[in-house]
Amino acid sequence: MKIEIIGSGVSGLCCAHAFVERDCEVSIIAASDALDSTCCSWWAGGMLAPGCEGESAEPLITTLASESMAFWQTVAPAYTNAGTLVVATSRDQPLLNNFARNTEGWHRVEGEEIDQLEPDLGERFSRALFFADEAHLDPRQTLGHLMDTLKKRGLTFTQRHIDDGPSNQYSSTADWIIDCRGLGARHVLPELRGVKGEMLHLHSDEIKLTRPVRLLHPRIPLYIVPREKGLFMIGATMIESAERHRASVRSVLELLSAAYALHPAFGEAEILEIGVEARPAFTDNLPQLRRRGKTLAVNGMYRHGFLAAPAMARRCVEFALDGIIPSEVMNENTP
Ligand SMILES: Cc1cc2nc3c(=O)[nH]c(=O)nc-3n(C[C@H](O)[C@H](O)[C@H](O)COP(=O)(O)OP(=O)(O)OC[C@H]3O[C@@H](n4cnc5c(N)ncnc54)[C@H](O)[C@@H]3O)c2cc1C
Structure with missing residues (x-):
């Protein structure tokens, strides 16, 4: 055929x-x-x-x-099965509780357990949700x-x-x-409509993450996906628009501030790429x-x-x- x-x-x-x-x-x-x-x-x-x-x-x-x-486990060259860590600042703990209420497949981790999972975040976050069965590529x-x-x-x-x-x-x-x-x-x-997403690639040798980390925030929820050699994908906005080329100053500022809130060493990271695309959605x-x-x-x-x-x-x-x-x-x- x-x-x-x-x-x-x-x-x-x-x-x-x-x-x-x-x-x-x-x-x-x-x-x-x-x-x-x-x-x-x-x-x-x-x-x-x-x-x-x-x-x-x-x-x-x-x-x-x-x-x-x-499928990806058998096909993707760098499929990493290390789960996802979801954190919130002490001020935003109600968001973590809400997230727990609305999702399944997590267990709560605190203090030393967070330190073991992500040593660079252990001191900064006292409570988190760990989704152990998740992966990234x-x-x-x-x-x-x-x-x-x-x-x-x-x-x-x-x-x-x-x-x-x-x-x-x-x-x-x-x-x-x-x-x-x-x-x-x-x-x-x-x-079909577009849902615009802006993202960045940063490089830093000062931070090590093993798995995607999501930082909950009332306005700017953020995720950081570690790649090889000190590369991090920082994402992503969700804007009802099919515009696919222009990243706004506001979006980039907000994503970078959220990354900085996750770990101040991101303040010294190098910006390698700012990307924009629109997701196809019904x-x-x-x-x-x-x-x-x-x-x-x-x-x-x-x-x-x-x-x-x-x-x-x-x-x-x-x-x-x-x-x-x-x-x-x-x-x-x-x-
Ligand atoms: C910032 C961001 C982060 C995301 N993160 C994730 C994530 O972590 N996990 C996840 O699962 N998804 C994620 N997504 C969503 C995911 O990227 C999309 O759902 C997916 O890429 C859509 O794939 P697609 O193949 O349908 O479309 P596309 O990847 O856009 O592919 C369309 C193809 O069609 C071709 N094409 C278009 N028009 C024509 C034409 N007229 N003639 C010939 N060829 C044509 C294009 O050249 C391209 O090859 C993210 C999206 C964004 C923007």
Whole structure:
């Protein structure tokens, strides 16, 4: 079976992997050069944190996440299964209690236990929640590795911007077209909206973290994801806007102040990169599989692309090849 996938973000690559596993002939067409900064996936934190996300996400995300995490564990080169630590300053302790009330899968840690988990934070925070089953990965490294692996297995990649034309219907000789264009598919999925996220990459040799740390705050909740060699991803704003290029002074100031509040050594860190992208989201913030003729759209990943894409890819393949309708993410009556 011949499959043409449009888009090489996390959705496109996970779909490619799933179709290659079923011995299909798979090609990817994407506007950007394989993986680059025009793709939302490039800017992700790479947190695989279904417990923490459960504070605001529907239970479906947890279901998709457990399947996706098993996938990443076998595929991602630097999959780190070290959990997530959630902290709040002494003034914001009620936020920690609220977070505990609205989530599952944590246990409380105090004093010495925090010190053992993250020695650089032990003195600064006396109470925390530890989500031991969560993980993280490096999105750029992971997607690059996935692309290389798939090319070795016969995937072809073409850099091209697809223009659907006046009928809004891209045509191809493939048996199935899998549309993974993220926000690039807004003209065919009008309910899709953008949720802008601003983030930074900092470098510091003075702080060591082993796992993602979330700092709760009434206005500026922050997370920090450690990468290799003293690199930290600081994220991320959540703004109802499809604007994908401009980081505001306010957002950058707030993210940096929150990082400084987590640990003053971030005041001396080097700013390597300021990134902006808009997450593709449907009104309920849940991913969907949509069919239009022989085109299947996998979209609406919102802030859960890495948590949901592998599980969505499996459902997409099972629909295309076996006719199984994944009713939890697909309404056959919605075009
Ligand atoms: C700051 C930030 C932090 C995040 N952190 C996390 C996190 O920690 N964990 C998590 O799970 N998720 C996170 N996310 C969300 C995640 O990044 C997104 O859900 C995910 O990247 C969406 O992936 P996608 O493949 O659907 O879209 P994209 O990654 O945007 O890919 C779209 C692809 O389609 C191509 N394309 C678009 N239009 C066309 C066209 N007309 N022709 C050809 N090609 C086209 C693009 O070039 C690109 O290759 C974060 C997002 C942001 C912004």
